[in-house]
Amino acid sequence: MSAITTKAIRIDEVGPPEVMKYVDVTLGDPGPGEVLVQQKACGLNYIDIYFRSGYYPQPLPGGIGMEASGIVEKVGDGVQHVKVGDRVAYAGRPTGAYAQARIMPADIVVKLPEAISFETGAGMMLQGLTVQYLLNDTYKVQKGDTVLFHAIAGGVGLIALQWLKAIGATVIGTVGSEDKAALAKSFGCDHVILYREEDFVKRVKEITNGKGVPVAYDAVGKDTFMKTLDCVSPRGMAVTFGNASGSIPPLDLSLLSSKGSLKVTRPTLMTYALNRSLLEPMSVDLFDRVIKGQIKIEIKQKYALADAVQAHRDLEGRKTTGTTILIP
Structure with missing residues (x-):
């Protein structure tokens, strides 16, 4: 030895x-x-x-x-x-x-x-494989889908943005600063929301003509998740895959029915x-x-x-x- x-x-x-x-x-x-x-x-x-x-x-x-x-x-x-x-x-x-x-x-x-x-x-x-399973397996994003992705200027977010554009999806991304907004736009983000200054639920509804999105990806956690649910269209999916702002409080599952028979999942790379x-x-x-x-x-x-x-x-x-x- x-x-x-x-x-x-x-x-x-x-x-x-x-x-x-x-x-x-x-x-x-x-x-x-x-x-x-x-x-x-x-x-x-x-x-x-x-x-x-x-x-x-x-x-x-x-x-x-x-x-x-x-x-x-x-x-x-x-x-x-x-x-x-x-x-x-x-x-x-x-x-x-x-x-x-x-x-x-x-x-x-x-x-x-x-x-x-x-x-x-x-x-x-880690980030690339995470995006791979999020967009292909957790929810199979299709050409023409409109997707909400929080923290779009982060490491996972920028990879997801490019992957979503390669698929042919429309991307709504949230960011925390003007610099990050400019970065996201330079990578082709269709709609950038400064979540500290704008009501992202209202903006998502405006962008989607009131329909909401079929899938929303949220790694921010506590500060955004309940509002993220309000962005998802009936029978759509909210994917929580991180807790940058803290843990999401316990969720009353009856909320999912009242918000439109929503699906919620908490995936990890280790299982995928x-x-x-x-x-x-x-x-x-x-x-x-x-x-x-x-x-x-x-x-x-x-x-x-x-x-x-x-x-x-x-x-x-x-x-x-x-x-x-x-x-x-």
Whole structure:
């Protein structure tokens, strides 16, 4: 057995960004079904804040981070789909992606095409796969649909916007500032609503001639969700897939009948990409759209891995747009 020493971000307790520590970690050889990945870039996502703050529980002390890209350095017994030297990317549990290198389950690792850079690969997996299942599986968006998508200028939002336009949908997006509105418009958002200044329910009804939308995607949570329900047309669906403003209060299900027999779902990537038979076609779809240029991954911020604390401060302070990565 050989051992290497590498750098990683670890947390011993939950709390503010400062609980994250940049420390030395010793790695051995990968076990059966595992790979050792030398990482080239790591993705930063809002879910990382949920784990760091304790909103999502995990064993402590532990790692943090859900996605990265790199090169396979070693493979354990039984690993067939990747080999030493392969370019790879991944998104999913276990946490621990904020690292120069890590040993991890091979099941969630996919080959990264040569046409996609490591930085793009690290910044697109969690958000891109999330958009893939939201628009193809949670609700199958069709050409001609009008869709409401909150936080359209964020990392998930910009990918979703481009994907929706490639499908042929009309996109109503909400943003929190004029700068973010301009960014969304530059990516082709059909209708941009400044939700802090405008009543987005009223605007959605105006845009749709009173009908509402067949599907609304909401990762903001507490501050928007009840109003989001009012934007959905009868028998439509509200998809809540994040809680940036806090948890949604308990929902009285009879409201769904009074608002028009609505459907509500709370999906996660972990269940939609539960095994390789699900993950592989999702990844192929995502990579194909990126390579064709239908989706451009906008890496707007880069931080050194050692500066993860500042990266989290900026993300929580809503100072970021598009995609953010950490460089080990």
